[in-house]
Amino acid sequence: MLKILIVDDAPERRRALQLALAAVPGVKVACVVESAREILDRVNEHRPDVVLIDTTSPSRDVLEQLGVVSSTAPRPVVIFAEDGSTETIRDALKAGVSAYIVDGIAPGRLDAVMRVAIERFTTDQELRTQLAATRGELADRKVIERAKGLIMKQRKVSEEEAFKALRDLAMQRGKKIGEIARQVIDAATLLG
Structure with a gap:
């Protein structure tokens, strides 16, 4: 069972993501967070297998929190965002994001996106260790x-x-x- 931590400050997007995850077999939402400031605490508390962030554009707070998570409690992180600028994507990847998806969540692809993020995260961790x-x-x-x-x-x-x-x-x-x-x-x- 994959434990998921959801980070989303918009109630309607959060509900849509939770509904999409409910349709994915073997997935359980461990926690839902509205504020970026809570990410590290909730990751340490719930130990999710994947962190999903749904946002218009990842803020500096989100990226800073992800940087801390990446260095202290690394996890695969997927960001769903509307902002597809090269600089934002680069900053997200530097902060430890495993997958950055632009233009929304396709519920039918959610499972595949998470699996790809987990594999990329695992590969990145192996490279860091080497x-x-x-x-x-x-x-x-x-x-x-x-x-x-x-x-x-x-x-x-x-x-x-x-x-x-x-x-x-x-x-x-x-x-x-x-x-x-x-x-x-x-x-x-x-x-x-």
């Missing part, structure tokens, strides 16, 4: 190179021997080599 891991590996490599240089200078050994010393210490202590390299750099900094 990017973070790659950045971490790059940072570790830089630290390891610096630590090797310090060891080579202090012990007057080759690069290979310096790396072996780092690796052996990491294995002895059950830690990652990057962490040991940071400790070597910290110790060298402390000792001058």
Whole structure:
């Protein structure tokens, strides 16, 4: 069962969206929010699978709230809007929106739109995880190179021997080599 959080400040649009969702099998509306200021609190409270926002044009408040949700409690977000300007769409995507649909809700396509948003969100999350891991590996490599240089200078050994010393210490202590390299750099900094 997909739990949905609806954000819409217009009662007639909100009712239309709720009716459209009632026709989609396996969907439950967990919460309806009228104000953008409530989005993060309601996401944390209800833990919806998808956030649906129906608006004329997403305001700065909505986009700021979505940015916070994206960084603290990421969810697939679909915006249905009348504003199809490139800048607005770009801002929405930067805020973490998975799908931005212009010119209303087609009830027959609602299920497909949500599934596409969920898939795009999942793909984006996987890419973010890979990017973070790659950045971490790059940072570790830089630290390891610096630590090797310090060891080579202090012990007057080759690069290979310096790396072996780092690796052996990491294995002895059950830690990652990057962490040991940071400790070597910290110790060298402390000792001058």
